[in-house]
Amino acid sequence: MKIAIATKHFDEVSGHAGQCCHWLLYDLSAHRANQLLPAPHRVTLAKDEVLHTFEDDRPHPLDGIDIAVAASAGDGFIRHMKKRGCEVLLTGEHDPALAITRILVGDALPDPRFDITTSLCKLRDLFSRH
Numbered sequence: 001m002k003i004a005i006a007t008k009h010f011d012e013v014s015g016h017a018g019q020c021c022h023w024l025l026y027d028l029s030a031h032r033a034n035q036l037l038p039a040p041h042r043v044t045l046a047k048d049e050v051l052h053t054f055e056d057d058r059p060h061p062l063d064g065i066d067i068a069v070a071a072s073a074g075d076g077f078i079r080h081m082k083k084r085g086c087e088v089l090l091t092g093e094h095d096p097a098l099a100i101t102r103i104l105v106g107d108a109l110p111d112p113r114f115d116i117t118t119s120l121c122k123l124r125d126l127f128s129r130h
Contacts, residue, residue, distance in 0.1 A: 001028045003103065004062050005096045006070035010042055012094050015112075017070035018052035018077035021045040023062060024096050028104075037100065051077065056084075069099050071112055 005013060006020040014020050024040035031038060043061050045051075054060060062068075068081055069089045078088045091109035093099040102109055 001067070002026065002065045003028065003067045003069065003100060004043070004065045005040075005099060006068065007096055010096075013069065013071050013091060013096055013099055015070060015072035017068060017073035017088070018080075019050060020070065021047075021050055025062070025065070026100055033104075037097075037104075040096075040100075051080065067103070069096075069103070069109075 003026045005024045005026075006015075006017045007022045007024055008014045010022050010024060014022070021044060023043040023045070025043050026038065026040050028038070045061060048054070049060060051060075051062070063084075065086050067087050067089055069091060071091060071094075073088055073090060081088050089103070089109060090112045091099055092112050093102065093110050099109060
């Protein structure tokens with residue numbers, strides 16, 4: 001399983017997942033419950049790789065992820081990721097390490113906090129190509 005967490009400069013779980021360019025990628029395919037978490041791979045997306053505008057016309061650095069975690073995401077982003085075989089989890093958790101730990105032990109993530117810009121994104125997503 002591969003889990004990608006949208007971040008603000010790799011320090012904090014970020015909102016606006018479709019616009020995010022800094023991701024922590026955890027490859028858990030060889031991970032066992034009694035092991036420490038592997039260090040995440042830092043992925044910095046180029047401007048043309050940001051998922052909101054990515055055309056799906058070539059390989060992407062986040063190809064193959066099973067779960068994307070963010071503080072907020074529009075409906076267009078969620079639909080786009082579903083087409084790519086990825087579930088999107090939204091959370092109010094700020095710490096990426098705590099978010100990944102909660103997911104792995106099966107704990108519920110805290111609900112996302114209200115963000116007025118998310119409402120604006122949802123309005124824009126009504127006209128999205130995804």
